[in-house]
Amino acid sequence: MKIAIGCDHAGFQLKEIIKAKLINEKFDVEDFGTFDEGSVDYPDYAFYVGKAITTNQCQRGILVCGTGIGIGIAANKIPGIRAALCHNVFSAQASREHNDANILTMGARIIDEKLALEIVEIWLKTEFAGGRHQSRIEKIRAIEDMMAVERAEELAEIYAEKGKTAKEKKIKTLTKSE
Numbered sequence: 001m002k003i004a005i006g007c008d009h010a011g012f013q014l015k016e017i018i019k020a021k022l023i024n025e026k027f028d029v030e031d032f033g034t035f036d037e038g039s040v041d042y043p044d045y046a047f048y049v050g051k052a053i054t055t056n057q058c059q060r061g062i063l064v065c066g067t068g069i070g071i072g073i074a075a076n077k078i079p080g081i082r083a084a085l086c087h088n089v090f091s092a093q094a095s096r097e098h099n100d101a102n103i104l105t106m107g108a109r110i111i112d113e114k115l116a117l118e119i120v121e122i123w124l125k126t127e128f129a130g131g132r133h134q135s136r137i138e139k140i141r142a143i144e145d146m147m148a149v150e151r152a153e154e155l156a157e158i159y160a161e162k163g164k165t166a167k168e169k170k171i172k173t174l175t176k177s178e
């Protein structure tokens with residue numbers, strides 16, 4: 001299993017600690033940054049890690065920001081991503097068993113290093129329980145598909161008003177920090 005990791009400036013130190021643990025335990029790790037404590041925007045790193053999962057370059061992801069909230073909200077915008085914010089071992093286990101979470105998010109300003117590493121440990125080794133939970137996951141996917149169709153129609157109208165096709169209009173997704 002290859003693990004994608006990422007963070008913003010607030011999560012940098014904890015991401016480094018998690019990375020060291022994973023490497024020490026012989027996991028295959030891909031680090032998508034950020035690589036220092038300079039101010040960055042968490043959606044960028046959520047996007048890199050999320051895309052690594054949906055393209056199957058990596059099978060699971062771990063994202064850290066100050067609270068774990070923003071980076072998780074951003075990751076969950078990517079169809080196919082089920083990012084779970086976990087600040088205790090029970091949530092980490094349930095997010096795998098019930099929700100088949102493919103990304104774990106944590107807040108470096110909320111939990112200490114010891115608890116974060118325990119959460120990572122249990123989250124990585126817990127399997128999805130399937131069964132009744134499978135159809136619920138499928139419903140999440142159905143919501144994504146429904147909303148994608150609605151959004152595509154909305155965008156098509158917007159572009160048509162501007163006399164542009166979706167392909168001609170470049171949507172800026174990643175920003176540089178000010």
Ligand code: RB5
Pocket residue numbers: 008010011042065066067068069070071
């Ligand atoms: C950065 O200051 C902070 O807003 C970010 O790390 C995160 O907590 C956002 O949800």
